[in-house]
Amino acid sequence: MNIAYAVILLGVLGALFGLVLAVASKIFEVKKDPREEAILGHLAGANCGGCGYPGCAGCAAAILAGDAPVSACAPAGPENAAAIAEIMGMAAPTGERQVAFVRCNGGTNAKKRFEYVGVKDCISATKVAAGPLECEFGCLGFGSCVAACQFGAMSIGPNGAAVVDPEKCTACMACAKACPRHLITSVPASKKVHVLCANQEKGKAAMSVCSNSCIGCGLCQKECKKDAIHVVNGVAVIDYDKCVGCKLCTKVCPRDAISPVATAEEKEKYKAIKKAQAEKTKAAAEAAAKAAAEAPKA
Amino acid sequence: MEQITNLLAITLGAVLANNFIFSQFLGICPFLGVSKKVDTAVGMGVAVTFVMGLASAITWLVNVLLVKLGLEYMQTVAFILVIASLVQFIEMFLQKAMPTLYTALGVYLPLITTNCAVLGVALLNIQNNYNFIESVVYGITGGLGFLLAIVLFASIRERLVFAEYPKAFEGFPIALITAGLMALAFMGFSGLKIW
Numbered sequence: 180m181n182i183a184y185a186v187i188l189l190g191v192l193g194a195l196f197g198l199v200l201a202v203a204s205k206i207f208e209v210k211k212d213p214r215e216e217a218i219l220g221h222l223a224g225a226n227c228g229g230c231g232y233p234g235c236a237g238c239a240a241a242i243l244a245g246d247a248p249v250s251a252c253a254p255a256g257p258e259n260a261a262a263i264a265e266i267m268g269m270a271a272p273t274g275e276r277q278v279a280f281v282r283c284n285g286g287t288n289a290k291k292r293f294e295y296v297g298v299k300d301c302i303s304a305t306k307v308a309a310g311p312l313e314c315e316f317g318c319l320g321f322g323s324c325v326a327a328c329q330f331g332a333m334s335i336g337p338n339g340a341a342v343v344d345p346e347k348c349t350a351c352m353a354c355a356k357a358c359p360r361h362l363i364t365s366v367p368a369s370k371k372v373h374v375l376c377a378n379q380e381k382g383k384a385a386m387s388v389c390s391n392s393c394i395g396c397g398l399c400q401k402e403c404k405k406d407a408i409h410v411v412n413g414v415a416v417i418d419y420d421k422c423v424g425c426k427l428c429t430k431v432c433p434r435d436a437i438s439p440v441a442t443a444e445e446k447e448k449y450k451a452i453k454k455a456q457a458e459k460t461k462a463a464a465e466a467a468a469k470a471a472a473e474a475p476k477a
Numbered sequence: 478m479e480q481i482t483n484l485l486a487i488t489l490g491a492v493l494a495n496n497f498i499f500s501q502f503l504g505i506c507p508f509l510g511v512s513k514k515v516d517t518a519v520g521m522g523v524a525v526t527f528v529m530g531l532a533s534a535i536t537w538l539v540n541v542l543l544v545k546l547g548l549e550y551m552q553t554v555a556f557i558l559v560i561a562s563l564v565q566f567i568e569m570f571l572q573k574a575m576p577t578l579y580t581a582l583g584v585y586l587p588l589i590t591t592n593c594a595v596l597g598v599a600l601l602n603i604q605n606n607y608n609f610i611e612s613v614v615y616g617i618t619g620g621l622g623f624l625l626a627i628v629l630f631a632s633i634r635e636r637l638v639f640a641e642y643p644k645a646f647e648g649f650p651i652a653l654i655t656a657g658l659m660a661l662a663f664m665g666f667s668g669l670k671i672w
Contacts, residue, residue: 188548196559200565
């Protein structure tokens with residue numbers, strides 16, 4: 180009998196409280212924006228906190244409030260970002276995939292001041308007399324970035340400088356934070372032409388430390404038809420918004436400091452084409468001048 | 478007169494000598510979790526005080542019913558039911574009436590449900606054979622003790638940001654050490670028990 184009482188009592192209490200709560204939920208109902216729920220549906224739902232907000236619900240609220248971009252959730256991918264943009268009544272983001280890029284091709288081409296035999300770590304190496312390289316901008320090649328990469332996208336290339344595998348890179352830029360020489364930047368994945376040097380010295384000072392250094396001569400800047408490459412602080416910098424990837428700059432660079440590095444053959448070919456073109460324009464100009472000189476007589 | 482003296486004794490005991498956090502070690506989770514800022518600590522303290530007072534009253538009435546039916550052994554289950562629904566109710570109420578406090582308390586508001594100080598006060602009321610008024614007073618003053626403790630702790634933690642201590646103590650370790658020292662200090666009030 181006691182058990183029956185217990186069951187009945189708790190049942191009645193539960194039902195009573197349930198009823199009170201049901202009534203209260205109607206009385207104290209807070210109208211929520213239905214879009215928040217819809218946005219939440221398009222987020223990754225892992226509550227990973229990668230967006231910087233407390234959980235996916237926090238992120239959805241921030242997107243709705245306009246504090247976060249519609250693409251705030253990286254794991255959800257561009258399709259979901261587009262869907263959220265639609266919910267918010269905005270145009271879908273057209274942000275291009277970025278990848279990391281190491282602005283140095285020095286490695287074994289760079290001259291060494293001394294042989295570093297300490298801990299195989301770039302930061303440690305820079306602590307010993309400012310590093311073993313003559314070039315104070317170059318990649319040390321001890322692979323601090325390789326260790327920092329969680330995706331296996333970094334490796335030390337054949338000539339001793341770090342290289343990025345753009346297929347594996349997620350542009351998390353952990354490598355950039357690990358690099359004591361600040362050589363790693365993020366570049367659009369679709370662009371193929373990059374400057375392979377960060378040496379800000381000019382002329383002889385840059386030339387003497389490495390066989391691949393940018394000396395700031397400005398030939399590339401003159402050659403570019405799209406005004407997409409400029410010498411800034413003694414080193415060529417590409418404006419990726421303007422670059423169309425024609426590779427003319429790679430062919431005129433006397434230091435092979437722009438990737439993809441043109442072969443000697445390609446360079447000769449381009450030189451020949453340019454020479455022919457120059458002769459042609461010269462001949463045309465002479466012909467025009469001649470015609471102009473003859474014209475008044477007629 | 479005797480009644481008032483009795484209530485005063487209960488009050489002093491609940492706030493200082495038998496402080497729920499520092500001498501009974503109940504409700505440690507929100508004490509550590511919501512004590513980073515004095516503002517939210519005050520909000521949490523007030524919410525807990527409110528829930529403890531209300532829970533004391535309702536559980537006392539429920540207990541009368543339980544005693545009548547000879548179901549004292551169901552106390553814990555029944556009290557948890559009461560407290561859980563109460564917290565749900567307060568959550569709804571706060572969301573409507575005080576949205577700022579609601580967002581400030583965040584995840585700790587539903588956590589009051591599992592705050593053992595609330596269940597603790599309900600069970601202690603029965604254990605101490607308090608009548609209805611005594612129970613409500615014990616609940617509210619117990620909550621005030623919680624409020625006092627969490628506000629003091631939060632104000633110390635705010636200042637800790639500027640203090641210098643070894644890096645290994647950053648965050649929770651230094652908070653726990655602080656809480657331990659405060660508990661030691663509150664032990665000094667135990668002499669009031671004779672009153």
